[in-house]
Amino acid sequence: MDQKEFFLRYWEREAPATRKVIGRIPENRSDYRADPKARSAREIAWLIVREEAELVNGLEKGAVNWTEVPAPAKVGDIVAEYDRQHDVLTKRLHTLPEPRWEEKLPFLFNGQEVMKEIGYEMAWSFLLDQIHHRGQLSTYLRPMGAKVPSIYGPSADES
Numbered sequence: 563m564d565q566k567e568f569f570l571r572y573w574e575r576e577a578p579a580t581r582k583v584i585g586r587i588p589e590n591r592s593d594y595r596a597d598p599k600a601r602s603a604r605e606i607a608w609l610i611v612r613e614e615a616e617l618v619n620g621l622e623k624g625a626v627n628w629t630e631v632p633a634p635a636k637v638g639d640i641v642a643e644y645d646r647q648h649d650v651l652t653k654r655l656h657t658l659p660e661p662r663w664e665e666k667l668p669f670l671f672n673g674q675e676v677m678k679e680i681g682y683e684m685a686w687s688f689l690l691d692q693i694h695h696r697g698q699l700s701t702y703l704r705p706m707g708a709k710v711p712s713i714y715g716p717s718a719d720e721s
Contacts, residue, residue, distance in 0.1 A: 565682040566663045570655060573689060576696075577648055580610060582711035583696050583703070585641050591706035592637045603706060606699045607640045608633035610692050611647070617688040618651045620667060621658055621681055627670045 563571075584607040592604035601609065612631060620626030634640055663681040670676070679687065696713075703710045709719035 564660070564663075566655075566658070566660060569663075569682055569685050569689070570652070573655065573685075574652060576689065576693060577652075579711070579713045580692065580696050581641075581644060581648070583700050583713070584610060584637075584644060586703050586708045586711055587637045587699070588706050588708050589637050591708075594702055594706045596702060596705075602633075603699060603702045604637055604640065605633045606695050606702075607637060610695050610699075611640055611644045613688050613692050613695075614644075614651050615647055617685060618654050618658075620669075621662055621685065622654065624662070624665065625668045625670060626684065627673070629672055 587603045587607055592607075593602045595602045608631075616626055616628055634643075663685070665681050666678050667681050667684055668675045668678045669684065700710050700713065704719075710717045712720055
């Protein structure tokens, strides 16, 4: 199994849990944040959705150029964007030429290069960051009055 195939196995495996978590954010509490310095639930969900798109765009173009984009006002719009883009992005990853996964790609933040990583290493960094933010978001759900879905096993809320 090559790096691309291994990564895609986990990308596809993690997606249903990610979709469940962002789909549980109550619209009327989406501004909840655990601390004044923390992102809101809606902002975290948007970050997850954007990370998927920017990773794929960056792998295709040979550089990730991250810029901050404000979150939509409604969680429903964020969930709809995830639903609209995830399968399309997955297909694009499958068709990405093997050499791109092995190239060193720059990561730019607001036009400034902050790091350079091999394509598959960058892909893993993005996926692991999404999983991290999904976990963060899952801890917001109960205080917002929502139920935590099963992620890697049963949830007390779904037992």
